[in-house]
Amino acid sequence: MNKIVKFYHEMGSPPSFYRITGHWLKPLLILALLLTVYGLIDGLFFAPPDYQQGDSYRIMFVHVPAAWMSMFIYFIIGVSGIIAFVWRMKVAEAVMMASAPIGALFTALTLLTGMLWGKPMWGTYWDWDARMTSELILLFLYIGVMGIYSAYDDDPRKAARLAALVAIIGLINLPIIRYSVEWWTSIHQGASISIMGGNSGIKEWSMLRPLLVMALATKFYYLYSMLHRARSYLLRTEQNKSWVSKQFIEN
Amino acid sequence: MRFWILLQRDVLVAWRKKSNIYQPLVFQLLIVTMFPLGLGAGAQTLQKIAPAVVWILALISTLITLENIFKDDYEDGSLALYTLSGMSLPVAVIAKAAAHWLTTGLPVIIFAPVIAVLLHLPASAYGILMLSLLIATPIFSLLGTVGSALIMNLKNGGMLLSVLIMPLLAPVLIFGAGAVLETTLGNTPVGHITLLAGCFVLSLTLAPLAAAAAIKVNLE
Numbered sequence: 001m002n003k004i005v006k007f008y009h010e011m012g013s014p015p016s017f018y019r020i021t022g023h024w025l026k027p028l029l030i031l032a033l034l035l036t037v038y039g040l041i042d043g044l045f046f047a048p049p050d051y052q053q054g055d056s057y058r059i060m061f062v063h064v065p066a067a068w069m070s071m072f073i074y075f076i077i078g079v080s081g082i083i084a085f086v087w088r089m090k091v092a093e094a095v096m097m098a099s100a101p102i103g104a105l106f107t108a109l110t111l112l113t114g115m116l117w118g119k120p121m122w123g124t125y126w127d128w129d130a131r132m133t134s135e136l137i138l139l140f141l142y143i144g145v146m147g148i149y150s151a152y153d154d155d156p157r158k159a160a161r162l163a164a165l166v167a168i169i170g171l172i173n174l175p176i177i178r179y180s181v182e183w184w185t186s187i188h189q190g191a192s193i194s195i196m197g198g199n200s201g202i203k204e205w206s207m208l209r210p211l212l213v214m215a216l217a218t219k220f221y222y223l224y225s226m227l228h229r230a231r232s233y234l235l236r237t238e239q240n241k242s243w244v245s246k247q248f249i250e251n
Numbered sequence: 252m253r254f255w256i257l258l259q260r261d262v263l264v265a266w267r268k269k270s271n272i273y274q275p276l277v278f279q280l281l282i283v284t285m286f287p288l289g290l291g292a293g294a295q296t297l298q299k300i301a302p303a304v305v306w307i308l309a310l311i312s313t314l315i316t317l318e319n320i321f322k323d324d325y326e327d328g329s330l331a332l333y334t335l336s337g338m339s340l341p342v343a344v345i346a347k348a349a350a351h352w353l354t355t356g357l358p359v360i361i362f363a364p365v366i367a368v369l370l371h372l373p374a375s376a377y378g379i380l381m382l383s384l385l386i387a388t389p390i391f392s393l394l395g396t397v398g399s400a401l402i403m404n405l406k407n408g409g410m411l412l413s414v415l416i417m418p419l420l421a422p423v424l425i426f427g428a429g430a431v432l433e434t435t436l437g438n439t440p441v442g443h444i445t446l447l448a449g450c451f452v453l454s455l456t457l458a459p460l461a462a463a464a465a466i467k468v469n470l471e
Contacts, residue, residue, distance in 0.1 A: 140418045169397065
């Protein structure tokens, strides 16, 4: 069989998913830690101060990657929710439920760092601006997914299917919420990076570098944390299967 | 055919237990009393917040009734019968939503001017207030069926239902209250109303499917 096809099928079955991802955890964690340390040192000490905001802009190196992750992870949850709901794959359920708390944490971190930055810059911790509001609503979506799951904790399969449904509904609604809030009001500054050029966005490479490193670091941290959680999720939900007891006898 | 029977039955059940119908209205009246008490009774202050308060009250008073859309049917087994009868589940959901709208949405619309008078809403905005609620209350009922189907076999699902539904209702609130607000400021509300109508069409087509999927999972 083609190697990629074989890998794909192996990742769909809980025992081999558990076995394969076990080898990935340590490298992912090391990568995440190294990149975080490098990115933070580079961002906090070596990147030049902003011409307008001085040094306080440096919170961006945490804020912006966290904001990217908060949306990226919800997208992952939505996609694995569709897979879990349509094909009833246990691994997709595990990935979905493992991602939710991490995503919620990144969302909370985004809001928190944004508020801390907002006080010296805008003179207020909170302003009902479009992006802050939709980030807050994103947090509610995360809480909804986790809430419906924990409400049905006596039957994990059913809980995961209902949570998947909630995640899909949220995924459909996200653009609607986003644009409705956008039309409603806005004072937030423009996007930090514009891929297509344009006038807004960071041009200075020494500022961009730590930002991109931190973005990578959060991705690796997410992968590490998600796989770790997904593995224990599978152990918990499959506890009566023979492969789980074999794991414990071997170790 | 079965759609009408189901609708008739649900309206009748709600009518027999009249507290279902007047409770949201009493709730609105109670809460609206709190605003002048807390804010001061100045007509100017109240006028400013009136579009939002009338709208949020309509929203919350509907929200507290959503939990029961499917609960009784689930508990006495009639929901299982709908699915066994071969009736299309999304159609059944639309019938439930229509019955819910007739027994809570419609009273809320009719009652809205009373709340608006208490808050000194400018006379020019009454028409748009009624129109926006007329488009939006069916959305509450339709999205409510999704939330209600998700939590129908939970004991205390009310709080969870609010968490699930509130993000979906945020755009509705923005466009609905926005339409009334624009009118009080002397602008045209056409944009908001059109977007609100778009939300209605979207929830009419998608919400019954989502609710039916949730019912199926819950009955498995």
